[in-house]
Amino acid sequence: MNKKPLTKQINSLISLQNVVLTLADQSIFSHLSLTFNIGEKVALLGDSGVGKSSLLKLIAGIHQPTQGELTNKALRIGYVFQEPRLLPWLTVEQNITEVMKANGIIKMQREIKLTELLTQVELTQYRHYYPHQLSGGMAQRVSLARAFAIEPDLLLLDEPFSALDKNLTQQLSQLLSRFLKPETTMIYVSHYIEQVLPLAQSCLFLHNASSTQKKKFTWHSTANAIEREQFLKQFYQ
Amino acid sequence: MKTKQKLALYLLSLTSLLVLWQILANQLNPMILASPWQTLMQLFELILTADFWQQLLVTLNRLLYALSIACSIGFTLGLIAGRHAWLKFYLAPFRWLLMSIPPVIIVLLAMLWFGMGSTMVVFITVLLLTPTIYINTQKSVEQIDNHWFELAQVYQFSWYQRLSKIYIPAISGPLCATLIIVCCSGVRIVVLAEVLGAHQGIGFELANASSNFDTAELYAWVVVSLSIVAFMELILLKPIQYYLLRWRKLS
Incomplete structure (x- = not known):
């Protein structure tokens, strides 16, 4: 019998129950349990190689869990990759419309x-x-437009502005916040906490708990400015 | 290189070939080598006969069937085997067998199984061309960056979108090269098979001209086979190549 509270079941968009992920004989996650609610905006933080991108790929369905249960109720997923990932043989227009066509x-x-x-x-x-006729910033803007073209239920961002300079990152972050709808769930992976905090309501910190590759997950609510300030202090300690 | 320069080089090359042909024709017995002029005159005579068009149509028909079947089988299997290793390993012995066996054995066996005629010609051509298309497609698909498949999966591309927007454009470079090789080889194999075992077609006419010692007609039919290859490459394949690789031209 399912003992989860009803409201949690209704609100949850993604649920991971005891998920184990092994890629090329390497354990990425062991017994990971997480829930992401509808409309939640989460910053996913952690050191390099800790499995942030793998978690996004798992949620997007690119990787399949080795064990455990993963439920994703999102019908339309927008994914902004680290690089713009535009099909080089299609024009800007075609890159966006093909995704819209695919989503009916x-x-x-x-x-x-x-x-x-x-x-x-x-x-x-x-x-x-x-795409090769565009600058890096322009290409990433197209990538953002493509992700929002399908009006996604779930938006996954994997360090989308890591290759861009500070000014461009700021511009694109503003663009992203303009596009974001309250009902869209967002999971934003970044190395730079300052980049994600203006957009995120909460942070998920992913780190190696021990040398046995077990991961410990800690939630830090950063709903208001004071808490964010405290969280940043804590983060950099 | 500019189009005018390219054209000038083509013309220069063709003229050199004709000059060399004429020099050799002057030196050798007309029974061995007809001159370009004699060949051209014979070709004009042939074109005016209904039989010429009938024979040409028979060969083109066989070529069309053989290329369509070989491309469909080779491309489909190559596409699947490029993504699924089990099929690649399963097909490896068949591919190795078909690519290693001397073509003359295939011709002899086909004549034994199907007798003389179109079925035998098409069968030989398909059997000899399919492994080339398969191996080129399979190797090219293996080289496609996995990033594109991740993108297609996340954005729920249909199988048709995956085929037309990812697979074909991603392998278009090697695919065009393969199509040129296969079309040229296709004409050669069809004509050869017709020489060996058919009652109709360009190859049959070549064999006839040879046994009648009609050198001018023999060379006229050779020019016809060369024209088919030129037509396929310049009129059919070049536009396909241009269309598939147009995005690279702008870089």
Whole structure:
């Protein structure tokens, strides 16, 4: 019999129960249990190689759990990768519309959405350009537009601005916050806590608990400015 | 290189070939080598006959069937084997067998099984071309960056989108090279098979001309086979290649 509270069941979008992930004979997670609720904005932090990207890939369905149960109720997933990951043989317009087509958005809606998105990311005049004709920042803007084109239930961001300079990162972060809807669940992986805190409501810190590769997860609520300040102090200690 | 320069080089190369042919024709017995002029005159005569078009159509028909079947089998299996190692290992002995066996054995066996005619010609051509298409496709698919498949999975691409927006564009470079090799080899194999065991087609006419010591007609049919290869490469494959690789031209 399921003893979970009803509200938790209704609100939860992603649930991991005792998930074990092993990739190429290497244990990434052992008995990981987590829940992400609808509309929750989470910053996923931790050292390099601790398994942040693997967790995102697990949630996105790219990796399958070796053991345990993973439930993902999100119908549409937007994923912004570390690199823009635009198909080089498709134009900006095609890169966005193909994703919309795949998610069953009809032609008329696609046209309206594409025009709207390209205006927002200020790339209207580049719609027929190929990715190699764009700068790094422009390509990442297209990648953001692509993720939001399908109006995702779940947005996964894997250090999306790590290759960009500070000014560009700031601009794109602002763009991201404009795009984000309250009902969209966001999991944002980053090395830089300052980058994610303005967007996140909570932080999930992923670290190696012991040399046996077991991971310990600690939640830190950072709902308001004072708590964020405290959390940052704690984080850098 | 500019288009004009390319064209000039093509013309220069073709002229050199014709000059060399004419010099050799002057030196050798006309029974061994007809001159370019004699060949051209014979070709004009042939073109005006209904039989020429009938024979040409027979060969083109066989070529079309053989290429379509070989490309469909080779490409489909290569695509799957490139992503699923079990199929690659399962097909390895078949591929090795078909690529190692001397073509003449396949021709003899096919003649024994199917007799003379179109089935035998198409069978030989398919058997000899499929492994080339398969191995090139399979190796190219193996080289595709896994990032694109992750993207397709996250954004729920349909199988058609995966095929048309990931597989084909990602392997378009080697795929175009394979198509050129396969089309050229296809013409050679079909004509050879017709020479050995068919009652119709360019190869049959070549064998006839040879046994009648009609050197001019023999060379006229050789020019026809070369024209088929040129037509396929320039009129059919070049536009496909241009379309598939157009995005690279802008870099």
